[in-house]
Amino acid sequence: MPTTLLLVGTRKGLFVLESEDRRDWQVRGPYCESWPIYRAVYDPDAGTIFAAAASEWHGAAVWRSSDLGETWEWSSEGLSYTDDGLKLSKVSSLAAAHGRVFVGAEAAGLFESRDGGVTWSLLTTLDGQPGRGSWNDPDKQPPGHLGLSAILPHPDDPSRFWVIVQGYGIFETTDGGESWTPRNRGLRADWPREDPEIGFCVHKLVLAPDRERMYQQNHVGMHRSDDGGKSWTEITDGLPSEFGFPAAAHPHDRDTFYVIPVDPGHGRTMPDGQAAVWRTRDAGSTWQRLDDGLPQRNAYLGVLREGMTIDEGGLYFGTSTGQIFGSVDDGDSWSEVASYLPGIWSVEVASVG
């Protein structure tokens, strides 16, 4: 059986949780000198862990380990804007695919590395896209702004991927990042927008195993696309809240995916202090509450946009108060994997060996 890793990005460094059976877990870390880690992934082709980090003192860098976390290097060479006044405050999103490593930054920009994270270069700031003139204006951004908050590579097509610009929506490229198209048609927005193509608050975007269906958790509602993001249909009915951050698509079943609804106001924790993950097995027509093994009293848990992860062996989520829960039966039952980590920003599952 391969070893399972959970890469846990926290406010105080990266932790690696390791298990041979997905029941007993060893916790290693904190790594990366306890820098805040927004996102960490494992690139199976390179055998490298990458972690997007931003220190309040020392700025942004991408850390990397080629020995599953025992030793680390970092680089920010090329991770900066050289013109038009943009300032890079953090790297917040990260993806590795097809020999390239991508990081998304605030101010919104997409950087890539073709040498395994040693050096970086700016791929695009999405110049010419609707909203580009205003999305880097600090007066129009929420606290803790992430900029380019997600990168989703297509698993088969190296030239196709999607990004999210926080508060503006999804953009797709099919030519490796040269040109972009907004992919937000059919999404709801409960606020005035100047351009019909943009102005949507997409929290998390996931791709189903058929490579065509997509799901998203939006600021206002759950949505599904059956045409690779070209059009969207809302599927919120049956959930206790339209608001949440993470989402996870089942690795085999295109009709199954998971969300964690939270209260939409200041709290942004699971409703009524009762922890639950919600699952659909019919592409959003109906939803089931999954809470067996999750705390049901005084559990005011929040989970951020990269805080849930899934693979063939399990489903895991980490909370903003440092707990990790896991399920090895598609969410039917849960157990606590770790209890006292720092506040969690991201969890990524990987199999090695």
Place this chain on the structure above:
Amino acid sequence: MSGVADVHLPSTLTALFGDLPRRVDVDAPTVADAIARLDERWPGLRDRLCENGSATSLRRHIHVYVDRERAELDTALVAGSRVDVIAAISGG
């Protein structure tokens, strides 16, 4: 005029570079030049102290003092100056 300054660095910085000591003697006419000298010896160090990897401004929470007076990148150094680089105010 310049001379060898006595530069004191924070532990959050020295942890990032294998052999960077907490105290370094640097011969440079200004704070910016001192950081440039350190960056030559420990590549990438300037980006940890200055915005956008350039020598135009210090990072927001990096404070520099020369002989206990708050300094900027263009502050002059003289022989024997004590330079304190502080990682300041970042919450709990």
